[in-house]
Amino acid sequence: MGLIIRISWRNLWRNPRRSLILVSAIVLCIVALLFTLAYINGILRQMVTNSVEFHLGEMEIYKKGFNDDHDPVNHISSPEEILTFLDKEAGLKGYAPRIEGRGLISSSYASSGVKITGIKPSSEARITLVARSVVEGDYLEAGAVQSILIGRKMSEKLKVGLGDKVVLTVQTIKGELAADAYRVAGIFKTISSDFDKYMVYLPIDSARRLLEIDRGITGIVVRMEDTERSAELQSRINERFKSLDIEALSWEDLEPLIAEMVRISKKWNLIFFVAIFIILSIGIINTQNIAVYERMHELGVIKAMGTGPRFIFSMVMMETFFLGLVGIAAGFFLSFPVILYFSINGLNLAMFSEGMEMFGLGARIYFEIEPFDIIFCACSILATAFFGAFFPALRASRLEPVRAIRYS
Secondary structure (H helix, E strand, O other), X not given: OHHHHHHHHHHHOOOHHHHHHXXXXXXXXXXXXXXXXXXXXXHHHHHHHHHHHHXXXXXXXXXXXXXXXXXXXXXXXXXXXXHXXXXXXXXXXXXXXXXXXEEEEEXXXXXXXXXXXXXXXXXXXXXXXXXXXXXXXXXXXXXXXXXXXXXXXXXXXXXXXXXXXXXXXXXXXXXXXEEEEEEEEEEEOOOOHHHHOOEEEEEHHHHHXXXXXXXXXXXXXXXXXXXXXXXXXXXXXXXXXXXXXXXXXXXXXXXXXXXXXXXXXXXXXXXXXXXXXHXXXXXXXXXXXXXXXXOHHHHHHHHHOOOOHHHHHHHHHHHHHHHHHHHHHHHHHHHHHHHHHHXXXXXXXXXXXXXXXXXXXXXXEOOOOOHHHHHHHHHHHHHHHHHHHHHHHHHHHOOOHHHHHHOO
16 A cells, blocks of 8 residues: 555656646645535524524514514413423523513604514623614613614614604504504614614503503523524423413524525535536546556556556555645645635625615625634545546456557
């Protein structure tokens, strides 16, 4: 084996131009794969993280049927048992009860449909980013029952500012229309323009009075310390409170569009990778075929001297293995500084910011690469290199010495 390794390594540099061309192709594949993976991982992680951290949490607990139409009629009238269960649950970052509904918000200039979310300000601030997204005025206070928090896009549409009055009109759980006036206490701005023009926040007692919910809540948002445990906790909650018609829904259940985009992106990644590997394997097959034909006379002499086909096959495969290792090392060396830079500073896509806000993305995409991605790329490139070299190596091992020596 040591002899094969030494000969294979020396053979690479007998024709450095050809070897460098193949190494360059492998480097380009590595750079393209890692760059694409890091970019797409960054987009997907930002979409999921923003949805979870701004509003959804890893999980929300509702009465069955509420998530279908967000009708507060389907509220949890006695949440004490669930809240006690969550208080005793280890591994939670926190939870916050809510009262949610839909309604109409109006000013002197315009009106718009909104999703109303009644919150306990202190609990909500611990688990979501709404409090940190306030850019004008103040975050809600528990005692300020006539205060409202609205998004920047909503304030622009209604032409209202801090201290201005807006009116919320809703259908109560009794089926009657109700309205109340509120003062704008604060204006928030997130990276999602749709969120900013659709969501409004009230103190939970104000929402309870507006919707005429005497007691209870419509849901509970839950944040996990370890997101890997979300599915297990969700299953236990659904099993334990099944008799109360309570259901725990993951962020995938609450935002099926984002979950589907994640799945589709992974499928497109696979298609892209397969295409890259096919192109690379064709290049390796052609390059190694040329190498075999250029050394036909030499291989014939070696075989005539008694060298077995296994030795020749192993030699050609080992040459390709070395080319793959050199290409992978060079590809990683070039890729990592670029990925590290964009993971810290982000890729500035400000020119597409309006379109990106529709998908809950900011103007900067922060690259993200996982150890599995690196191992996957390296192993895939080596496997492709071996596949591409197999047939040329097999051909070289089956050469007839006399015909090979006479080849010119």
